Amino acid sequence: MALLPMALFPAADPQQHTFVSGEHVVTMDVRFLEPYVGKRLVFYSSASPTTEICAVRNGESGACPERFVGAVAIVTFTLKRINGKVASTGSIRELATVVAQSPDLPAHAPFELTQPFVRGILSDLQVFGYDESDIAEPARAAARKESQERTWRICRQELYLNDAKKPFAIIHWRHTVDRIDIMQAQAGKAARPSG
Secondary structure, eight states: OOEEESSOOOBOOOEEEEEEETTEEEEEEEEEBOOEEEEOOOEEESSSTTSEEOOOBTTBOOOOOSSEEEEEEEEEEEEEETTSOBOSSOEEEEEEEEEEEOTTSOOOOOEEEEEEOBTTEEEEEEEEEEEGGGSOGGGHHHHHHHHHHHOEEEEEEEEEETTOSSOSEEEEEEEESSOEEEEEEEEOTTOEEOO
């Protein structure tokens, strides 16, 4: 299943990171979308193109933000066996922890989620921003400027393949309202980067 944004914004060149874990090769492709500035934040699955997927918070569902201001990255994982064949089953468990953030943001508890691969592919979202629907129209420009200047978060994401006790990858993300960046992508104790 691949995730498609409602409006396909031009994205920067994708980044690719590859990890070897046991008998598997995990490839992580990351597309960074152009910032959303007061647009509806909704995605659709390639498996069910008419079903809306709303990125609200930490995998929870809810109403799609109508006037989202923020940044989005779409991450696609591909799982193959060392011999190059697509792995028929598998899952990734992620454990995300906030390492640092701007002082005015509320505390963010660690987040854990397990997602299965479907035909060797798994999609994930990195989203950071806010819905400006409740902000009066004349105050929106000032709120956007303030959030761009002052709001940020750094997260550590540990990725585990299947039931592994050690991560195959550790990713450090920097989230701002304008962009999401990978600060560092390294192999975990259960893996090594492939050449």
